[in-house]
Amino acid sequence: xxxxxxxxxPIQRKRVLVAMSGGVDSSVAALILxxxxxxxxxxxxxIWPDEPDEQIRTDTGCCSLSAVDDARRVAAALDIPYYxxxxxxxxxxxxxxxxxxxYMRGRTPNPCITCNWKIKFEAMLEKALALGFDYLAxxxxxxxxxxxxxxxxxxxxxxxxxxxxxxxxxxxxxHQLAHLMLPIADYDKNEIRKMALDAGLPVAxxxxxxxxxxxxxxxxxxxxxxxxxxxxxEGEFVDLRGNVLGKHRGIIHYTVxxxxxxxxxxxxxxxxxxxxxxxxxxxxxxxxxxxKNELIAGQVHxxxxxxxxxxxxxxxxxxxxxxxxxxELLPAGDGKVHVVFEKPVRAITPGQSVVFYKGDLVLGGAxxx
RNA sequence: UGGGGUGUAGCCAAGUGGUAAGGCACGGGACUUUGACUCCCGCACUCGUAGGUUCAAAUCCUGCCACCCCAG
Numbered sequence: 001x002x003x004x005x006x007x008x009x010p011i012q013r014k015r016v017l018v019a020m021s022g023g024v025d026s027s028v029a030a031l032i033l034x035x036x037x038x039x040x041x042x043x044x045x046x047i048w049p050d051e052p053d054e055q056i057r058t059d060t061g062c063c064s065l066s067a068v069d070d071a072r073r074v075a076a077a078l079d080i081p082y083y084x085x086x087x088x089x090x091x092x093x094x095x096x097x098x099x100x101x102x103y104m105r106g107r108t109p110n111p112c113i114t115c116n117w118k119i120k121f122e123a124m125l126e127k128a129l130a131l132g133f134d135y136l137a138x139x140x141x142x143x144x145x146x147x148x149x150x151x152x153x154x155x156x157x158x159x160x161x162x163x164x165x166x167x168x169x170x171x172x173x174x175h176q177l178a179h180l181m182l183p184i185a186d187y188d189k190n191e192i193r194k195m196a197l198d199a200g201l202p203v204a205x206x207x208x209x210x211x212x213x214x215x216x217x218x219x220x221x222x223x224x225x226x227x228x229x230x231x232x233x234e235g236e237f238v239d240l241r242g243n244v245l246g247k248h249r250g251i252i253h254y255t256v257x258x259x260x261x262x263x264x265x266x267x268x269x270x271x272x273x274x275x276x277x278x279x280x281x282x283x284x285x286x287x288x289x290x291x292k293n294e295l296i297a298g299q300v301h302x303x304x305x306x307x308x309x310x311x312x313x314x315x316x317x318x319x320x321x322x323x324x325x326x327x328e329l330l331p332a333g334d335g336k337v338h339v340v341f342e343k344p345v346r347a348i349t350p351g352q353s354v355v356f357y358k359g360d361l362v363l364g365g366a367x368x369x
Numbered sequence: 370u371g372g373g374g375u376g377u378a379g380c381c382a383a384g385u386g387g388u389a390a391g392g393c394a395c396g397g398g399a400c401u402u403u404g405a406c407u408c409c410c411g412c413a414c415u416c417g418u419a420g421g422u423u424c425a426a427a428u429c430c431u432g433c434c435a436c437c438c439c440a441g
Contacts, residue, residue, distance in 0.1 A: 021402090023402085025402095099403090103404090108403075108404050108405080109403070109404080110403040110404075111403055111404095112402060112403050113403075114403095140402095163402095165402075168402075168403090208401080208402065213402080220403090220404075254404095255403095255404045255405055256404090256405080257404090257405055257406060258404080258405055258406080259405085259406070259407095260395095260405085260406095262394085263379095263394065263395085264380090264393080264394075265379075265380040265381065265392090265393040265394045265395095266380085266381080266392090266393055266394090267381075267392065267393070268392080268393075269392090269393065269394090270393090271406090272405090287406095290406095319403085319404085319405075319406090320401075320402085320403065320404095320405095321400090321401060321405090321406085322406095346406075347405075347406070349404080349405080351403095351404085352403080352404080352405095353403095
């Protein structure tokens with residue numbers, strides 16, 4: 001196939017809106033683009049309703065309000081225009097509400113994936129394009145490549161980079177990739193911090209974010225109870241045979257593979273094997289009971305427009321910090337997929353995403369049933 | 370109130386004269402842009418209680434208390 005066959009022409013203009021979280025990564029992303037000569041503007045999403053002073057957090061979190069202050073200072077230091085975009089309603093509807101509902105159903109959602117999917121690369125990107133920008137840029141660790149063979153954009157991991165974030169980006173499509181820049185992809189975290197330091201950015205030493213951005217103190221269960229007004233009901237811990245082992249504090253407190261917080265003393269540690277919202281039960285077992293070699297997943301998404309011929313051998317990753325492991329991807333009816341792993345994997349968790357890779361290439365992913 | 374047994378941290382449990390293992394739970398930290406896992410550290414100046422023997426006792430002796438079992 002010749003280059004002439006390609007329909008999509010890479011865009012040549014240079015106005016870039018950088019999604020600035022107030023953290024080091026996105027700040028340096030803006031820095032790099034500016035140094036490369038792009039017409040750079042910064043923007044922070046305001047996604048969480050204003051609250052009194054306590055909301056001014058000084059700790060981590062990709063999206064807390066202190067993020068706005070930090071991002072604004074970085075923008076000033078870089079001498080670029082800066083805006084705050086109010087996405088509170090959308091964030092509430094598209095991220096927080098589903099997050100809460102999923103937990104109520106006994107599942108374990110990943111709000112960061114939803115946020116990237118619905119907010120950053122959908123709503124924010126469209127907003128940027130509507131405002132006349134050519135690109136949206138973020139501080140994610142992942143690479144984008146345009147291939148002339150397929151006339152498509154590809155999302156790639158940086159195998160050497162332990163900060164790889166492709167797991168959270170598997171919902172990207174061709175349109176989005178065509179307008180997305182990930183400037184920090186070729187650097188590692190130490191280099192990024194050094195660049196921030198050298199440029200005198202005020203966030204050079206800010207710690208990495210790590211909590212759910214809209215939940216304080218990691219107490220997501222409290223958050224759910226407060227928001228829904230429903231106090232979680234106590235229920236039974238049972239073993240695989242249905243024997244009652246004790247009482248749990250409400251299913252929203254548990255996720256598959258969890259050890260902490262069960263409170264039962266035994267010869268061997270107990271882990272959550274499954275959450276059963278119908279009977280308000282939590283099934284417990286031991287570590288060896290957590291390994292399974294297959295899963296069914298829905299809401300399948302592929303990055304390429306070209307259909308992926310199933311079955312196909314891939315590598316699959318079942319959670320953010322897991323390793324991608326060899327698996328076979330099969331059709332499962334209803335538009336779902338059946339993933340069969342070569343070796344059993346630990347703690348397959350409903351609500352989490354399974355992401356498909358082929359070497360460095362990110363193929364797509366789905367949400368585990 | 371006859372006989373036997375047991376009593377070590379929140380739970381289980383080593384230890385039988387030489388100065389309190391371990392597991393689970395729990396707490397703290399590291400790691401981590403979800404929830405987890407994992408890793409590291411901590412966790413009985415004290416062994417039901419009161420005395421006694423001994424250079425030295427959780428370990429031996431005695432009283433008391435508690436619980437369990439078997440008998441009537």
